Amino acid sequence: MxxxxxxxxxxxxxxxxxxxxxxxxxxxxxxxxxxxxxxxxxxxxxxxxxxxxxxxxxxxxxxxxxxxxxxxxxxxxxxxxxxxxxxxxxxxxxxxxxxxxxxxxxxxxxxxxxxxxxxxxxxxxxxxxxxxxxxxxxxxxxxxxxxxxxxxxxxxxxxxxxxxxxxxxxxxxxxxxxxxxxxxxxxxxxxxxxxxxDGHIPKQPHPVIFHDGRLVKHPKPITALLILLWFPIAIILAIIRVPIGLAIPLRHQRNYMSPILGYRVLTKNPPNSSSVSAVSSKKGVLYVCNHRTVMDPLFLSRVLGQNIPAVVYSMSPIWRKIAPIRTVHLTRSRSKDAEMIAKELENGDLVICPEGTTCREPFLLRFSSLFAELTDDIVPVAINYKPQLFHATTARGRKVLDAIFFLMNPLNVYEISFLKKISMEDSSIAGKSSYEIANHVQRLLADALGFQCTDFTRKYKYRLLAGNDGIVAS
Structure with missing residues (x-):
């Protein structure tokens, strides 16, 4: 046949x-x-x-x-x-x-x-x-x-x-x-x-792991009309929400301001000071998160009720200056970045997203092992994010608009789950390499979220979206 x-x-x-x-x-x-x-x-x-x-x-x-x-x-x-x-x-x-x-x-x-x-x-x-x-x-x-x-x-x-x-x-x-x-x-x-x-078991289609664009909903005519009607209201709301979010202390935002700011946070296993205390009193705890939007570190700080500095790879200079938490901008030079992270940990707790870029689908990118070389005081944090109308992060859009589109959503739902601190048996103290620790943390977060681990990196994501992966339209 x-x-x-x-x-x-x-x-x-x-x-x-x-x-x-x-x-x-x-x-x-x-x-x-x-x-x-x-x-x-x-x-x-x-x-x-x-x-x-x-x-x-x-x-x-x-x-x-x-x-x-x-x-x-x-x-x-x-x-x-x-x-x-x-x-x-x-x-x-x-x-x-x-x-x-x-x-x-x-x-x-x-x-x-x-x-x-x-x-x-x-x-x-x-x-x-x-x-x-x-x-x-x-x-x-x-x-x-x-x-x-x-x-x-x-x-x-x-x-x-x-x-x-x-x-x-x-x-x-x-x-x-x-x-x-x-x-x-x-x-x-x-x-x-x-x-x-005939009992044939079909293959599965190749999943869409990386995609871009601002719209969340499939814009059929009725949905498109609702998006357009919401758009001017959304812009006004975003303009109002920005100064409110900057002016209200984090601890009050968590308890009283969620509806006004347009977010809802579902928290699981929030840590107490004794459960995450550092091995060395001279160092802070490193919160290691998967990366869903540019807002991840901010929401982690809101849940903890304190201003925790965040390591960022690419963020609009404007938002870095006015962000309610301090940001540490990395250079992607391994030696320089290691030095900066180590210095920040000496001053207290720190948040890092070792994927290096966001992923919207239920997958985790390969974790950079740099964080595992610098400390054993690691608390994995599983983050999921559910937008309603607009994606808050794009691969090639203007970074300054990311937070604006985030605030243009009627409601942003964040789910934040704190996992147990990495045990000594899974740390460098037990002879584990930084790569083994990074892979272990990736698996823990994937299991907690119900996501799949991948070996894909930030470079692969951008190469794929740019069409430089060998599959190019003729």
Whole structure:
């Protein structure tokens, strides 16, 4: 049997047949709220064209409003770093189970190929992606036009030639040539029955570990409207919350100011002074946390009710100056950073996030072992964060906006769990190396959070989001 499958993306590999929300993401993440609003304003017209059977005109109008004038690099970045997360959340697992068992996997979509190719090739293992092609001018900006959408079926025909596919998965709606279906030996429902009976265990799709962008929710029209209505209120709230957060002492914020400041903190096993006292009275305790947002050290200080300095790798200079806790900015020079951390520990307690960058998904990056070389007084702290509308940290956004977007959420929920202090048996006193200690702390935090440990580093994250990992859209 020929082991080849061709599948439609919209409504088959992903549940939602409407690509409109993904263009809303392109509009917001690559351009901003104005284009986002404009595209939503035209949604009734786009929907009317769909209902009248003018699907091609509807799609062309959507593409033009969402993409016209955008640099090619911006569109590619959103397609690579933002959209895969939303496509994965909308994955049709039943279709994936069938799609994954074939050797040659081809996906057909009327969405511009640059938007979907990264997700389909990296996460679903597709060999070929046939979609509409955006037209760019000689300066690298999108004109808003696409090459003839009707040619998709012809390109499928050319790809396979006289070869017959083993299976086609799709709704068979919106394709203008019967060639797409006639190339297939079996209908979807016939092969579905065979797959369910043969006991085959499908592979799992490659998970989305790193992604970027500000929006948390999938911006379907109603959700997008709510985001837009909230946006001006959110900006006002953020402006009000900043001076309040800076003026009110930490101990009062913890007890009385949470609703006004827009956060709720769930704390588990908060330490007392005797449970975390340092082995040496000359040194402070090092709180080692996983890293979810730029606010992690601040919330740890709020829970403890005291100003604990934090080691930071990348933070806006403005926020470093006005932050209610003192920050120690590292240089990423191992010797210089070790000297600074050791000096801070001599003065008291300290907070550090050895992942070096944030991770939004339930995974932990590899921990730098530097912290384990400097002290045995280590208290692991497991942190989880649940935003409602906006992500507080992005890989390439302006760092000065991170705290603003954090405060623009109606409510930010933090879960902070203090684990037991590292025992002597798991420290350097027992002969453990710094790498063993760092890996041990990573595993403890992962188990407490229900996350998975990875060997990925900060450099790998940024290389992946930049498209320098060997899987680049052609």
């Amino acid at each position: 020929n082991s080849s499958v061709i599948a439609e993306l919209e409504g088959t590999l992903v549940k939602d047949p409407d690509p409109f929300p993904y263009f809303m993401l392109i509009a917001f993440e690559a351009s901003g709220p104005i284009r986002f609003s404009l595209l939503l304003l035209f949604w009734p017209v786009i929907r009317l064209l769909d209902l009248l059977g003018m699907k091609e005109a509807s799609l062309r109008l959507t593409i033009f409003i969402a993409i016209a004038g955008l640099p090619k690099s911006e569109i590619e970045y959103v397609g690579r770093a933002v959209l895969p997360k939303f496509y994965m959340d909308n994955l049709n697992n039943d279709a994936w189970k069938i799609f994954s068992r074939y050797e040659k996997k081809v996906v057909v979509t009327r969405t511009p190929r640059v938007m979907v190719e990264r997700f389909l090739k990296m996460h679903l293992g597709a060999n070929e992606v046939i979609g509409s092609e955006l037209i760019f001018n000689r300066f690298g900006f999108a004109t808003g036009w696409v090459r003839d959408i009707r040619s998709i079926s012809d390109r499928v025909d050319r790809l396979f030639g006289n070869e017959e596919m083993s299976l086609a998965l799709g709704r068979w709606i919106g394709f203008d040539s019967p060639t797409f279906v006639s190339l297939c030996k079996n209908r979807c429902h016939e092969r579905l029955t065979m797959q369910q009976e």
